Amino acid sequence: MSLYEHFRKDEHSFVDQVIDWKQTAEVEYRAKLTDFLDPRQQQIIKQIVGNSEEVKVDFQGGHDATERKRALFYPDYLVPEKEDFQISLFEIEYPGKFVTLEHRHVLGALMSLGLKREKFGDIITDNSRFQLIVAEEVADYIKVNFQSAGKAKIKLKPLEEEDLLVQVKSLEEKFITVSSMRLDTVIAEAFNLSRAKVKPLVTGEKVKVDWKVVDDPSYPLAKGDVLSVRGAGRCEILEMDGQTKKGKHRLIIGFPS
Template sequence: MSIYQHFRPEEHAFIDHVLEWKEYALHSYSPKLTDFLDPREQQIVTSIIGSSTDVVVQFFGGADYVERKRALLYPSYYTPETDDYSIKLFEIDYPHKFVNIEHPQVLGSLMSLGLKRSKFGDILAEEQQIQIIVAKEVADYILMNLQSIGKAKIKLIEKDLSAIIHIAESWKEESCTVSSMRLDVIVAEAFNLSRSKASPLINAGLVKVNWKKVEETAFECQEGDMISVRGYGRCKLTTIEGKTKRDKWRIKVTKSK
């Protein structure tokens, strides 16, 4: 039985990387540290490494509750420490009395430095306090080159990981029925939109499934998928319960409040 059949075709290339990481940790007798992975990628790594007795995987992204984490694959006899994950925390100092900085602006400014998204973790914001978690190997580069966000001049201040902002996200579960598992149908139902409004959002690249942009309205959603719509929030397709007598799908979605 092929390991690939359990995953979507677009995830096969990532699976190849995971298998390479596993081989490295197994045959080099040393840990293999990855870039930051989104929760879906972490799930794939966990399912592939799974119950392996030779190679173990742990994840860390600065705190237990953050979404994006680095994976450390290591031989079973190795004992990892926090330093092994090579993570740094910066707080953004900016004139908050005069300007407002939001998550998309921080993300855009970091991406404009020419870095891959996988080189930094969560962007945390609480009121006027903003922090970014980055890979240690690019920390000095970011420190030298990230000097403004939008029109605001900023300064990065390195903080100990113990000072990380704690953001608790609350979720609410809802049950509903849908005519199909198409992305446009699920988005419309989950966010109380019409199909005619949901479809343009998808076509415009404003919808992500499992942290990856999806622009096909007919994309088939699966149980466990995390769906986010820019400007509307996000939801998780937690359960597909089956068909009703009227041939509709009964599902449960969990929405962030």
């Protein structure tokens, strides 16, 4: 059985990349550090590396609760330290009494700096404080060039790991029934949208599955998929709870609460 059969076609290029990283650690006997990876990419790495005796992999993203993390592939004789993950942490200082700052303002301003999204980890907030996790190799560039977000003038203050905010994730469950596992069908039921409204959202590249843009309304979904719809929110397919007598799929969907 081919390794690729375990993954979707659009994931095959990333699978090739993971194999290359693994071989670097195994053949060259040195550690290989990646950029920040989303949870699906981390899952793929764990599946490929598995219980390999020659190569190990660890993940760091600031603290255990962060979503985006860097992966470190290393030969089994090495003992990695936190410093090996080369992560810089910042608190965003801004005049909160006079302007409102939102997550989208921070992310939009960061992306306008011309750096890849993979150079940034999580943007952590409690809706008043904002903290930023970045790759150490771009930290100095960001400190110099990241001067505003939304309507706020900002400054970056170095942060220690113990001062990072920890966002506790909880999901509100919703039960839905769908005629198929097509992307447009599940989104329509999960977000109470008409199929007519969903199709242009998908084809207009405003929908992501497992953190990747998907523009095919018929894209097949599975348990564990995370869906995000611009302007509507995010949900996760927690369980596929069998079928009804008429052959429809019963799903348990989780929404951030």
